[in-house]
Amino acid sequence: MIENLVIVESPAKAKTIEKYLGKEFHVVSSFGHIRDLSKKNIGIDIENNFEPDYEVPKEKLKVVNELRKSASNAKNIWIASDEDREGEAIAWHLAAVLDLDIDNTKRIVFHEITKEAISNAINKPRTIDMNLVNSQQARRVLDRLVGFEISPVLWKKIQPALSAGRVQSVAVRLIVEREREIISFQSESAFRITALFIIKNDKGEESVIKAEASKRFRKEEEAKSFLELCASSNFEIDSVTVKPGTRVPAAPFTTSTLQQEAYRKLGFSVAQTMAVAQKLYEAGKITYMRTDSTNLSKLALLKSKEVIVAQYGEKYSKTRQYKTKSKGAQEAHEAIRPTYPDNAAVTGSQNEKKLYDLIWKRTIASQMADAEVERTTIAIGMNNSPVTFNASGEVVKFDGFLKVYSESTDDDSGESEKALIPEVRKNMPLTYKKITADQRYTTPPPRYTEASLVKKLEELGIGRPSTYAPTITTIQNRGYVLREERPGEKRDVRILTLEKGVVNSSKRSELFGKEKAKLFPQNIGIVVNDFLMDNFPEIVDYHFTAAIEEQFDKIAVGKIEWTNMLGEFYGPFHESVKKALEKRDRKIGSRTLGVDPKSGEEVIVKVGRFGPVAQIGTTEGGNKARFASLHKNQLIETITLEEALQLFNLPRNLGELEENEVIVDTGKYGPYIRHSGKFYSLKKGVDDPYTIDLGRAIEIIREKREAEKQKVIKEFDDILVLNGRYGPYISKDKKNYRLPKGCDPKKLTKEECLDIIEKANKTKK
C-alpha cells in the first residue's frame, strides 16, 4: 500500500517532484490526455445535447492500466495536472477513469517546482473545477465538429483525404493571401542618393561621414541633374542632435519566441527546435518547453541575479518580471529557462549545446540592466537645393544586457549598421568625396517562414504551444504548402556616381526574389482555401478563435452553459455544411485559359486526381480530352495559355541514335531523355526539354555512359566494387557495403570482399 499517489502530466516532471516529496509519496504520470472523443459517429451525440462519447485510445491502455493499479493501492490520490483548461480536463478524465469521487478528489497545482511550493500545494488541495472542465469540453467538441463536418465536404467536392480545421485552415489562408499579395505586387524603382563627405576638425584631422539624401528620384535624368547640382554645391552642417536612449532586453523565451530565435540565430526548423528542447528538458537542463508564459520563478530570479553579479558586477543586474502579452495565454508553466542558471553550458550534442546557450543567454539577459546609448543625428545642407543629407550613428555608453545577448529581427535587409559619427558643430563645412545614385526596387511583403508563421498565429491567438510544430507539419503533409527554396532572378540596376565634379553612369546586376526555407502555397492549398472562404467564411475568419475563446472564458467562470454555447454555434454552422454539399458547383478551382488555336477547343487548368493538370477539350459526351500535368511551381492562378499549351509539346522525338529513338519527356523526377530502355536526366538550369536538340541529347547520353564505365572499379561474378557519390563501395545482391578505412579499392580481392560483406552482415544482427 502506498500512502500518497500524485499524478502529473509529464514523466520528467514526475521524476523531479518525487525527489522533493520523500518516501511517503509515489509520483506517476498520465503522459498527457488519457481519453478522447471516439472516432465513430463523430464521437458526439449531437441530438442529445452534444453528449460526448469518450474512450481510452488503444495506445493509452497501457498507461491507464498502470494508473489504475497504482490508484487501487494508494490511500490518498492527488491529481497535479497543469493549471489550465486542458489540465483541468485531464484531472476530470483521470477521476472518471480511476473511479474517484469528483467532489472529493484532491486537485493540486504546482506553480514552481521547489520543496516549498510543492508542500504548500499539498497542504491546500481543492476539488476539480467543473466550469473549467466544461470550457475544455466545449473547445474539444467544437474542434471536432468543425474538423469532422468540413473535411468530408472537401473529400466529396475536391479530393479525398483532405482536411480542414479551426487552426490549420487559417494557417493555410495566411500563406495563400500572402502569396496573392506577392503576385499582385508592382515593383517600383527610385534612385537613392548616398554620399561620403570629408570633414576637418579644428586640428585639421579629416574624418568621413556617410549620409543619405532626404529625397529619392524616380527618373535617372532627375538623379543625374541632382548630382550635377551637388557638384557645384557648398555643403555644411545644418544641425546636430544628440539624444540619449535606452534599449531593454527581450522577455524570457516562450515556445513561440524560442522557435523564432532558434530559426533566426541557429537556422533550426520549428520541429527541430522542439526535438532538441525536449532532450534538454528530459535531461533536467531546462524547464518545460511548451509554454506561453514569460514568467520566471522566484528561485530563477534569485539564481540569475547571483550569476550576473558574480560574473559582471552589481550594476549589470536588474531583476524584472515580464507580463505575458500573447492572446489567450493560459500560463500553466514558467518561461523556458535553464533549470540551473549557474550552468552557463551543458554537455550533449552540438545542437543541444547551441540551443541551451541561446536559452541561457536570453534568460540571463532578461535580468540585466538596460543598455544606454547615445544617438547622434546630423543634417547636412546644400546652398543650392532644399534637399538635405542625413546621417545617424549610435554609440553604446553602457552595454548592460547587450554584453550577453541581443534579439534578432525577421527583416533580412541587413542595412542597420550603426556608423560612428565624428564630433561636429553646426555650420562646419564639408566636401564630398563621392556621391552615388543607385536604383533601388521596392520589395513585396516577405513569404512566411515556419517561425514567422508561428509568430503570426500566436498574435492571432490561434493554436497553442503544443500544436505550433504539429500544425506546420500537417499543412505540409496535406500538400497545402511546401517549404521551398527559389534561386531568384537577375535584373540590371543603374548607378550614377559623382566624383571630382564628373558624373559617370554604369550598371550592375543584382539578384532578387531569392528565397530560402519559405512556405509556398500549392495549387491544392489555394483551391481548398478558396472553397473554405466561399462556404465557411466564419470559420476561416482571423478573429474566429478569439471570439469563441471569449465564450470559453465565460463558460469557465460559470456565466454561460457549455452545451448552450455549442448549440448556438452548431445551428448556423451545420446549415452552411448542408448548403455547401447541396451546391451544384462543377469544376471547383478550375480556370479557363482560352482556346487552343490548333483544335479550337477550350483549355482549362484544374486540380485533377493526380495533381494540377491542363486539359484541352472536354470529356463530356464521350469526347476524348487531352491532359498534361503542370510543372512544379506553376500555379493554376497565374499560368498563361501559352505556358499551358507548351505542356502538350512533350514527349518529343528528337531522332535516332544507334538505330533507336531518342525521346525527351518530363516525369516525376523532372525532365529526362529515354533511349533504348535507359533514362538520362537533363541538367537542371542548363537543358530545357522543349528546346533541346539531338546533338545535345547524344552528348548527355555519352557523358553518362562514360561515368558508368568509371563507376566499376572491380568485378568478381556478382560482387561489384563501385565508385559512388560517397566514394568507393561494394555491391552484392542489391545491398551496399562500406569499405574499411585505409583500404585501397583497386587492390581488393574477391576473398577480401566476401570478408567485408560477412562482417557487415554480422554487426547488423
Added chain:
DNA sequence: CAGTGAGCGAGCTTCCGCTTGACTT
C-alpha cells in the same frame, strides 16, 4: 525510378491539444 485522367463501388481519409516513445532510414 521515369504517369496517370473509363466507370462502379466498398472502405477509408478528417479535427485540436495534452504527453512521449517505438518504429525505420
